[in-house]
Structure formats: structure tokens, C-alpha cells
Amino acid sequence: MLKIYKLGDEILHKKASMVPDFDQTLRDLVEAMFETMHQGDGIGLAAPQVGVLKRVFISNVTGDEPRVFINPEILRTSIEQSTYEEGCLSIPEIYADILRPSAVTIQAWNERGKPFRLDAEGLLARVILHENDHLNGILFIDRVNAKKRKRLVKLYDRKVKNGCA
Numbered sequence: 519m520l521k522i523y524k525l526g527d528e529i530l531h532k533k534a535s536m537v538p539d540f541d542q543t544l545r546d547l548v549e550a551m552f553e554t555m556h557q558g559d560g561i562g563l564a565a566p567q568v569g570v571l572k573r574v575f576i577s578n579v580t581g582d583e584p585r586v587f588i589n590p591e592i593l594r595t596s597i598e599q600s601t602y603e604e605g606c607l608s609i610p611e612i613y614a615d616i617l618r619p620s621a622v623t624i625q626a627w628n629e630r631g632k633p634f635r636l637d638a639e640g641l642l643a644r645v646i647l648h649e650n651d652h653l654n655g656i657l658f659i660d661r662v663n664a665k666k667r668k669r670l671v672k673l674y675d676r677k678v679k680n681g682c683a
């Protein structure tokens with residue numbers, strides 16, 4: 519189990535760097551990330567959330583296989599957008615409706631260095647865009663207006679103080 523960094527930790531706002539080597543260290547990180555994500559009942563997790571500023575994220579959406587994205591690049595997003603209530607293991611107990619493109623085409627490498635390209639829609643597209651944001655230091659609450667964000671941060675602080683988050 520890895521420590522999950524929470525809202526307020528500076529690392530969540532930093533840009534992650536490219537993975538230079540597809541080595542055992544990377545595979546160990548990915549494996550530990552899957553354990554940590556499953557423990558937290560998450561469907562996605564990005565390396566900066568566990569204190570590693572590398573361009574790595576994983577997903578495990580219901581009905582889909584577990585996926586690993588290393589050095590991902592978003593090639594295309596749909597013009598069509600949709601709203602979905604998002605949460606994040608780094609901001610427990612907080613949820614908000616977020617507008618994002620409904621579909622995405624992404625290119626990445628898996629943990630063994632195999633390149634792939636993927637067209638995703640629905641919840642998988644949503645997770646990909648949310649996790650890819652983490653690699654650029656962006657949290658889902660950064661995608662609501664300032665007033666709403668202030669309210670969500672306040673709510674989170676109150677939950678932390680009460681020991682719920």
C-alpha cells in the first residue's frame with residue numbers, strides 16, 4: 519500500500535515528467551498503484567497521487583480490463599461533452615459534476631514498453647481525462663468555477679476536521 523497524497527499537498531499541483539525507462543522499478547510502481555487503487559475502491563489512480571512525479575496512470579473501470587498508461591498523449595477529444603459526478607482518492611468524500619469531452623483517443627505505452635492507441639468513451643474516457651489531468655497538476659475541482667471550488671475546499675476541510683476524510 520502506498521500513501522495517497524491529499525488535497526493540500528503541493529505535489530498534486532506539480533507537472534509530472536516522462537518515464538525514461540521501462541524497468542522493474544516502473545513495474546513495481548504500477549503493481550503497488552493497482553493495490554492502492556483497489557484498496558481505496560478507486561477506478562483510476564495517477565502516480566503523482568502516490569508521491570511519484572512521473573507520467574503514469576492506471577484505470578480499472580467496471581466491464582473493462584485493468585489498463586496502464588505510461589507517457590500518455592491525448593491525440594483527440596470529441597466536440598461532444600458530457601457531465602458526470604467525479605470524485606478522487608486525493609479528495610475523499612467530495613464529489614462534483616464535471617463537464618468533459620465524451621470521447622477521447624489516447625496513445626501511451628504499457629509497463630512493458632509496448633505502445634498502444636485507444637479510443638475510449640463513457641466512463642473510461644472520463645477516467646482517462648481525469649487521470650491525465652493529474653499528470654499536469656490539475657485536480658477535478660480545478661475544473662469548476664472559483665466560487666464552487668471554494669465551497670468544495672471548505673466542505674473538504676470541514677470533513678477532514680471531523681475525521682470523515
Ligand code: NI
Pocket residue numbers: 605606607608648649652
Ligand atoms: Ni483523481
